[in-house]
Amino acid sequence: MPIKKVLIANRGEIALRVIRACRELGIGSVQAYSSADKDSLPVRLADESVEIGGPQATESYLKGSTIIAAAKEFGADAIHPGYGFLSENPDFAEECAGAGLAYIGPQASIIRVMGDKAAARRLAVEAGVPVTPGSDGPAADSEAAVEVARSIGFPVLIKASAGGGGRGMRVVKNEDELREVFERASHEAAVAFGSGAVYVEKYLDKVRHIEVQVFGDGERVVHVGERDCSIQRRHQKLVEESPSPAVDEAMRERITTAARRLAERVNYRSAGTVEFIVDTATNDFYFIEMNTRIQVEHPVTEEVTGLDLIKEQIRVASGESMSLYQEDIKFFGHAIECRINAEDPDKGFMPRPGKLEEFTVPLGPGVRVDSHAYPGYVLPPYYDSLLAKVVTRGQTREEALARMRCALAEFQITGVPTTIGFHQRLLNEPAFLEGRVHTRYLKEEMWAGHPMQEML
Incomplete structure (x- = not known):
């Protein structure tokens, strides 16, 4: 049955991203929101909205039964969980199905097995995927x-x-x-x-974090290229790019084939990401985990392929066969994403919620900004500190970097500290420009000897 109305069980920029995909498909949208998010942009822009509880996630975005009841009340026939919150909760996926609602994501059985890292590791071995x-x-x-x-x-x-x-x-x-x-x-x-x-x-000393976007419809699986997510602090990603500057064509073929094999092993449905570490000493790669949801950094893949992964998720959840075939997926240029957070990098990236006095985003060729913020918006202290994702695309990595420097310089944000200055510094670091980073680069090299080093 075609989906006619989607309830969005999430907040922030990903909620707005789903609303826009629904609008393009001619599908109605219902924004579920907590009392802390009543003035958010997704609530303003969705076709309908419904308050589901208090400001804490446990009072709202993690209350599956309340979310399902709201979907039924508003006549939604599907739920999109976004990322975080209930997006990798197999019980919630099962409850949606039991209530007659399409869950826009993979099957509950897959969420459950891949959410158990030990079980996922065994499946990887069975699929012939390298594990540490x-x-x-x-x-x-x-x-x-x-x-x-x-x-x-x-x-x-x-x-x-x-x-x-x-x-x-x-x-x-x-x-x-x-x-x-x-x-x-x-x-x-x-x-x-x-x-x-x-x-x-x-434990491998210095590794890069490479992930592969996969997509399936329960019968057929494709890969949609790799992303490099090696710039991290405390295991949290700050910058992503595609293709990886450290992956050559031979390795790209091996790592994407491995990811596809694992997804095929479980008859994967919807968008998913297979994550690997790459030993910088040997260039060998090993499976880490599979994320059974859309990723924060999915726009990077969309920018180098021209695909819309959210719309494809909705189509597959409607029961349609996947429109993608491996031979039809083409890659062009290079894309980089910087996460702009309301954090103070000089104090260990400490989140600093508050009121946005000014919020002007960059424009121009090859620039995309996904954000739910606006001037006067008060950032709630209850959730993550993401303000915006800025993605730049160029014919080459150098052009994408040049456009990112311009985009970062054009941001005008006052009222809260942001990570813009950090990104500007990173984009001029020789090791980053030469593609010689690893997951502990910030702590051990970029901030070596700095008082903040111990906070990373």
Whole structure:
């Protein structure tokens, strides 16, 4: 059945992105919002809107039953979860289906298995996708973890089986330290994700973070190229680009084929991202995880392919076959995305919510800005600090960088501190310009010796 009205169970720029896709498709939109977001741009621009609870996410955006009830009340026949919140919650996807609502995302069974990092790792092995040496599943206790570490060699990484974003993750250099931190990491994982299961894998010193966009309709899967997301702080991405300046054609073929194989292994449906680390010493790549949702950085892929991933998500959720064939997906030029956050980079990127006094975004050839902000908008303190994503595209990486410098200079934002100055500095760093960065570059090189180094 064709989708006629979508309830958007998210906020900020991704909510506005979905509203625009619905409008282009001639589909109605209902914006679900918390009391803190009543003056947000998505609420103003959606066809209809409904308040679903208080300012805390647990009172609103994480209340699946309330969201589903609102969708039924407003006559929506589908729900788009965006990213974050309930977007990778298999129970919510099942509840949507049980209520007769199309869930604009992958099947609940896929969300569940890929959300378990140990299970996803086993699937990757079955699909012939390289994984870092480590435990076959969650370690039963600290002594079991020590046995694994002995077999693969220190240092090792303890990771939450159900987690992400660096929580429940520890780098361990010896047996005594592993015994000491194992329970702590397990407890942190249990608090953050509801499961204390952790596993052990080999820690690689300097790696790049490369991810591959995939898309499927439950029967056929394509890859939509790779993105380089190596500029991070505390495991959070700050800059993304496509194609990666560190990936040659031979490696691109191997890594995108591996991602596609894994997605085919589970008959993947909708947009998803397969994430890898690349050892800068050997150029070998290893599977990390699969994100079963649209990514924050999806505009980078759209800009180098001309595709609209959100509209394709909606079409597939309507029951249509995917319109994409691998041979039809063409890549052109280079695109870079900088996340403009309301944060103070000189104080460890501390979020600083407040009122935007001025908010003027850049324009011009090859410039795209996805944002929900406007002059006078008060940024709530309850959610992430993302103000805008600025994406520039050029025929070459150099042209995309030049356009990004111009775009950053044209931003006029007052009232809150932003990360614009950080991006301007980064775009003039020789290592970044030459493509010689890794995931700890900011902490260990760009800010080496700076008082802020220990805060990264």
